[in-house]
Every structure is written in C-alpha cells, then in structure tokens.
Amino acid sequence: MSRYGWIRLAIVAGAALILEVLCRSHIVSRLIMIPPSEMLISAWQILASGAIKDDIYVSVVNICTAIALSISGGFFIGLAIFSLPALRATLEPFLASYYSVPPIVFYPLLIVIFGINQIPQIIIAVMFGLVTMVINTINGLDRIRPVLLKVGRVHRASFLVTVFRIKLPAAAPYLFIGVTLAVSYSIIGVISSEFIMSAVGIGHQISYAYDSYDNRTMYGLIALVLGIATLLNMSLHVYSQRLLRRWTR
Amino acid sequence: MDLPDATRTVHARVVGLTRVYPARDFQGAVNALGPVDLDLYKGEFFTIVGPSGCGKSTFLELLAGLALPTEGSIEFEGQPVRGQVPEGIGVVFQEDSSFPWLTVWDNVAFGLQCAGVDPAEVERRTNYAVGFMGLADFARSYPAQLSGGMRQRLCIARTLVLQPRLILLDEPFGALDQQTRLLMGDELLRLWRETGATILLITHALDEATMLSDRIGAMSARPGRLLEIISTHWSADRDSRIVGDERFGAITARLWVLLRQQSMKAIGRAGTEAAV
Numbered sequence: 001m002s003r004y005g006w007i008r009l010a011i012v013a014g015a016a017l018i019l020e021v022l023c024r025s026h027i028v029s030r031l032i033m034i035p036p037s038e039m040l041i042s043a044w045q046i047l048a049s050g051a052i053k054d055d056i057y058v059s060v061v062n063i064c065t066a067i068a069l070s071i072s073g074g075f076f077i078g079l080a081i082f083s084l085p086a087l088r089a090t091l092e093p094f095l096a097s098y099y100s101v102p103p104i105v106f107y108p109l110l111i112v113i114f115g116i117n118q119i120p121q122i123i124i125a126v127m128f129g130l131v132t133m134v135i136n137t138i139n140g141l142d143r144i145r146p147v148l149l150k151v152g153r154v155h156r157a158s159f160l161v162t163v164f165r166i167k168l169p170a171a172a173p174y175l176f177i178g179v180t181l182a183v184s185y186s187i188i189g190v191i192s193s194e195f196i197m198s199a200v201g202i203g204h205q206i207s208y209a210y211d212s213y214d215n216r217t218m219y220g221l222i223a224l225v226l227g228i229a230t231l232l233n234m235s236l237h238v239y240s241q242r243l244l245r246r247w248t249r
Numbered sequence: 250m251d252l253p254d255a256t257r258t259v260h261a262r263v264v265g266l267t268r269v270y271p272a273r274d275f276q277g278a279v280n281a282l283g284p285v286d287l288d289l290y291k292g293e294f295f296t297i298v299g300p301s302g303c304g305k306s307t308f309l310e311l312l313a314g315l316a317l318p319t320e321g322s323i324e325f326e327g328q329p330v331r332g333q334v335p336e337g338i339g340v341v342f343q344e345d346s347s348f349p350w351l352t353v354w355d356n357v358a359f360g361l362q363c364a365g366v367d368p369a370e371v372e373r374r375t376n377y378a379v380g381f382m383g384l385a386d387f388a389r390s391y392p393a394q395l396s397g398g399m400r401q402r403l404c405i406a407r408t409l410v411l412q413p414r415l416i417l418l419d420e421p422f423g424a425l426d427q428q429t430r431l432l433m434g435d436e437l438l439r440l441w442r443e444t445g446a447t448i449l450l451i452t453h454a455l456d457e458a459t460m461l462s463d464r465i466g467a468m469s470a471r472p473g474r475l476l477e478i479i480s481t482h483w484s485a486d487r488d489s490r491i492v493g494d495e496r497f498g499a500i501t502a503r504l505w506v507l508l509r510q511q512s513m514k515a516i517g518r519a520g521t522e523a524a525v
Contacts, residue, residue, distance in 0.1 A: 145344075145346075147342050147344050147346045148346060148348065150315055150340070150342065150346070151342075151346050151348075151407075153315060153334055154313065154315070154334050154338075154339065154340045154408075155359060155360040155363045155364075155411070156333075156334060156336070156363065156364070157363045158363070161363055165359075166348070169348070169350040170348075170350075172350070243350075246349075246350070246391045246393065247349030247350050247391060247392070247393050
C-alpha cells in the first residue's frame with residue numbers, strides 16, 4: 001500500500017476509535033449509536049447465525065443482476081450513442097441532467113406496474129447505475145487516440161474486433177470509473193428500495209430493526225453493507241490499478 | 250535501382266490527387282494537397298520530403314485508403330483504392346501506435362489474428378517478425394516498458410508480419426534522436442532488402458531521405474505538389490555509412506535548394522529575404 005493509502009487507513013481507524021471512545025463513555029447514547037466494535041461483532045453474529053441468509057442472498061442476487069445490467073447495458077448504449085452523432089446531440093442534455101432527479105421517485109410507479117417484488121428494485125438500481133456507465137463509456141470512447149483506430153482499419157479489423165479488441169481496452173481507464181460507480185449505485189439502488197415496501201432483503205431488515213428499536217441488529221447490518229460495498233470497491237480499484245499500471249507511459 | 254522508368258512495373262499509381270478539407274466553423278476550406286501525379290515502382294524505396302503542413306501525411310492517408318480524395322484516382326496493383334485499406338498495404342504511423350494493453354508479441358500477432366490466420370502460422374510468423382526487429386527478448390514486455398525506438402520497431406514488426414507488398418511509413422522516426430534514427434534507417438533498409446516490398450516514406454529530414462531512398466519527391470508548401478523527383482542512384486546494399494559519400498551532400502543540398510523557399514512559405518516568411 002502507498003503512503004497515502006496508509007494515511008487514509010489511519011484516518012478511518014482514527015474516526016472509528018473516536019466513535020468507540022464516545023460511545024463507550026456514553027457521550028453518545030447507546031440509543032443513538034453502539035460502539036463500532038459492537039457493530040462488527042453484531043455483523044459477524046448475524047452472518048454466523050444464518051438468521052437473515054435468505055435476505056442476504058436476495059440482496060446480493062439483486063445487486064449482481066443490477067450491476068451486470070448497468071455495466072453491459074451502459075457500455076452498449078454508450079457505444080451506440082457515441083456511434084450515432086445525431087442521437088448523441090439529442091440525448092446529451094438528458095444525460096447531463098439525468099442525476100438531478102433521483103430515480104427512486106419512480107419506485108411507486110414501478111411497484112404499481114410490476115408489484116411488490118424484486119423487479120422494481122432491480123430497475124431502480126439499474127436506473128441509478130446505467131447512466132453513469134453510459135456517460136463514462138462515451139467519455140472513454142471520445143478519448144481513444146485516433147491512431148489506434150487507424151491501426152484497426154489498416155489491419156482491416158472487423159466491427160466486433162474493433163469494438164472488443166481496440167475500443168473497449170483503449171477506453172478501459174474511463175470504463176473502470178463507470179464500472180466502479182455503477183457498482184456503488186447498484187448497491188445504493190437495491191438497498192434503498194428494499195427500505196420501502198419490500199418483504200425481503202438487507203435493506204428491509206435494516207428498516208425492520210430500526211422500526212423495532214433494535215440498534216444492535218441495525219448497526220450490524222449497516223456494517224455488513226459497508227463491508228460488502230468497501231470490499232467490492234477495493235477489489236475493483238486494486239484490479240484496475242494493477243491492469244492500468246502496465247500500460248502507463 | 251537504375252532501370253529506366255518505362256521498363257519497370259508500376260506498383261501504385263496516383264493521378265491528379267487532390268484533397269480539400271471543407272469549411273468548418275470559422276475556418277474556410279483548406280486546400281491541403283495536389284494535384285499530385287506519381288508512379289511508385291515495384292520494389293523501390295521512394296521518399297517524400299516537404300515542409301511542415303504541406304500535405305505529406307494527407308497524401309499517405311489517401312494512398313493507404315484511410316481517407317477519400319476530393320479529386321483524382323489511386324491504384325494499387327491495378328485496383329482502385331478508395332476509402333478502404335487494400336490487402337497488401339501496411340502502414341507505420343508517426344506517433345506511437347502500439348496497443349498499450351497488449352504485450353509486444355500480442356501486438357505483433359494482432360493483424361494475423363484479425364485475418365483469421367491459423368494459430369500455428371500466427372506463432373511462426375510473429376516469432377519471426379519479433380526476432381527480425383530485435384525484440385525477441387522483450388516479447389512478453391508491454392510497450393510502456395520499451396524505449397521510443399523499440400516501440401517504433403514494434404510497430405514496424407506489426408506491419409512486417411502481414412508481409413505487405415507496399416509499406417507506407419509516416420515519419421516513423423520523427424520522435425527519435427539522431428543516432429537512433431540512423432540505426433533505425435539501417436534496420437529499415439535491411440527490412441526493405443529482405444522483403445522486397447515497395448516502400449513509401451514520408452519525412453521532413455532531408456538527410457534521412459537522401460540516405461534511404463532510390464527516389465525522392467520534393468513537395469511544395471500547402472497545397473502540396475511534387476516539385477521535382479530526384480533519383481539517388483544508390484546501390485541496394487547501402488547503409489547509413491553513405492552519409493560520408495560526396496554525392497550524399499550534393500543530393501541533400503539539391504533538396505534544400507528546392508525546399509528552402511517552400512519551408513519559408515510554410516512558416517509565413519516567404520518574400521522576407523527579397524525585401525531585405
């Protein structure tokens with residue numbers, strides 16, 4: 001890990017330590033927050049007991065589905081918009097202002113259409129994650145050095161070879177940004193929609209624990225979500241850095 | 250290469266080639282090239298020299314089929330070239346065009362894989378091209394781990410592996426230091442002799458043009474036209490040591506006489522000497 005990585009870790013550990021002291025010394029009431037160490041113990045106990053394994057399974061499947069749809073859909077839509085200048089000129093203002101309206105406002109409408117099940121949650125998560133992937137795909141394709149595409153033409157590369165063996169890897173630094181954001185937004189989309197009108201999922205369990213004043217379970221589950229999100233982001237970051245380091249000039 | 254032109258096989262023919270970039274935003278139409286007429290003979294080493302912005306690279310892109318001419322025609326081996334790169338033409342670009350995400354070996358094999366060549370043949374030809382360009386020890390390295398000269402050798406190997414019959418080089422050594430350029434010139438001559446390919450080199454370096462070429466076309470400032478074609482009469486087994494030959498200086502001087510006024514025109518100083 002780099003020096004700055006250690007500094008970042010020290011900041012997070014320091015913040016957790018301060019919170020631990022504040023909670024243990026009752027400066028922060030246990031009715032508001034439990035010490036971070038107890039959150040981790042609670043998270044471990046929830047995992048070990050298997051009490052909510054079905055909820056974890058449903059959330060993880062929904063998140064993975066949303067991630068897959070956001071990334072693949074975002075890439076191909078981005079590619080199509082990039083390839084069709086008229087479509088791009090038409091859609092660009094929508095893309096630029098897309099996140100000014102939170103997609104979650106459409107959740108009730110989706111429930112009316114699809115009912116209370118996983119589909120509206122996945123759609124909300126995809127609505128969160130897809131557009132960031134589209135925007136970053138277009139950004140990445142815009143920044144491909146033209147000479148690399150000329151090499152493809154000189155080698156008479158087919159459309160698919162040009163897309164998958166030249167454009168995709170050449171745009172990879174931007175695609176990784178899109179993938180990282182799509183992963184984060186998919187988690188946000190699924191967990192936040194599980195909070196509202198859902199009978200299953202980690203978000204539902206957090207909401208249930210909150211309504212039942214069960215702080216220990218609630219914070220344990222929050223720690224669990226934090227852990228999953230951090231692990232996914234860290235893995236992506238490490239992988240992308242390792243890959244991109246090879247080609248850095 | 251001293252055969253009279255009439256007895257030699259025309260490999261590529263350019264007739265009345267012009268390229269005008271249409272008006273855009275606040276800029277009027279730009280007449281970038283031509284008209285240019287040129288016959289490239291099979292197996293010759295032809296170089297085009299000219300001032301910056303005279304349309305040399307535009308000429309190469311048109312000849313390669315990477316761009317469409319405004320007027321005129323191009324033929325390669327008797328077939329028209331128009332907006333698509335024909336089989337048998339290889340191009341090496343001025344800027345580093347290696348794929349940074351592929352190893353040296355995979356970069357070189359790329360074209361063969363695109364063409365659907367049998368994997369065993371890909372292996373054999375790629376190994377040969379990598380070895381030929383002196384990159385065998387770096388086959389598993391990434392371009393970022395190579396020097397500028399080695400990266401350019403990689404790009405040449407990637408072109409060479411396809412066994413092109415016409416190789417177009419757009420200032421391939423432009424970013425290299427003088428000593429490396431001379432050595433790369435030797436490498437290029439060796440490649441030319443061993444492959445028997447026709448080579449068209451674009452450069453702004455007069456000494457490089459003189460050293461490498463059978464014939465040199467001097468191009469005017471924009472819109473680029475061929476002012477004169479000079480035959481060097483070098484033997485095919487020449488190398489960079491011919492810079493010591495007395496004819497070398499005479500040919501280079503002749504090129505400079507042709508291009509000095511054009512270069513001044515290109516930098517907007519035409520006529521200043523006359524005024525002084």
